[in-house]
Amino acid sequence: MTELANVTIYTDGACHGNPGPGGWGAVLLSGAHRKELSGGFRRTTNNRMELMAAINGLEALKSPCRVRLLSDSKYLVDNYNSGAAQRWRAKGWMRTSKLPALNADLWERILRLCSLHRVTLEWVEGHAGNTDNERCDQLSNLAARRKDLPADEAYENNQMRPADAKLI
Numbered sequence: 001m002t003e004l005a006n007v008t009i010y011t012d013g014a015c016h017g018n019p020g021p022g023g024w025g026a027v028l029l030s031g032a033h034r035k036e037l038s039g040g041f042r043r044t045t046n047n048r049m050e051l052m053a054a055i056n057g058l059e060a061l062k063s064p065c066r067v068r069l070l071s072d073s074k075y076l077v078d079n080y081n082s083g084a085a086q087r088w089r090a091k092g093w094m095r096t097s098k099l100p101a102l103n104a105d106l107w108e109r110i111l112r113l114c115s116l117h118r119v120t121l122e123w124v125e126g127h128a129g130n131t132d133n134e135r136c137d138q139l140s141n142l143a144a145r146r147k148d149l150p151a152d153e154a155y156e157n158n159q160m161r162p163a164d165a166k167l168i
Contacts, residue, residue: 004066004118005030009057011071012126012136013049014144021149022049025139026057027132035060036135040143041152048155049140050076051106054121058113067119072126072133076110080121085111105154 008029015022023040037056040049050073057069071077079085088094088101089111095101113119124133 004064007061007065007067008132009054009067009069010124010130010132010136011050011053011057011069011073011076012133012140013046013051013053013073014137014140015044015046015049016141016144018046019043019155021144022046022152023140023143023146024049024053024056025136025143026053026060027135027139028057028060029132030065036139038139038143040140040146040149041155042149044152044155047073047075048103048106048152049144051103051110053136053140055106055109055113058110058117058119061117065117067117068122069119070122070124070133072124074123077121077123079107080110080114 010027011025013022013024021040021042022044023038025038028035028037037060039052039056050071054069054071054076058067085107088104088107093101093104101107124130126133126137
C-alpha cells in the first residue's frame, strides 16, 4: 500500500458586504512544496467563500492524501466535525423538518472530497498572527476586489441545494 502524502491546507474566505463581492484563499503545504490559490464571485456570502476555500484546496490535490485543513471558520469546522453536515445530507439537506440546510451544494462537494482523502479539520483563530492564515486572508480579500468576478450562480439563482431537493 502506498503511503499517503501529508498535506496541510490553510483556508479563508472574505466578503465585502454579506452578501457582496467575495473571495477565497488557500495555502497548500507539503514538504518543501507550497501552492497558493484564490478566486472569487461577484455576489455571494462569507460562509460560501469559507466553504469554497476548502473545496478548492482539496480539489487541487492530485491523489489521495492525509490532509490537515485549518480554517478560522467555525461554520466550516464545527458543522463538519460535529457531523451536522453529514446529518443534513442524510435528511435530504434539511436541518429540521422545516428548515433547509444552507449551502448544501457546497457541503455536498466538501463531503465528497473528504471521502477521497483522510481529512482532519481544525479551527485556527483568525487575525492572530498565524502566517499562513493571514496569507489566506490577504488572498481572499484581494480576490474579492478583482474586477469582472464571475457569478456564484447557485447563490444568485437561489439553487444552493442539490437539484433533487425542493425548498419549502
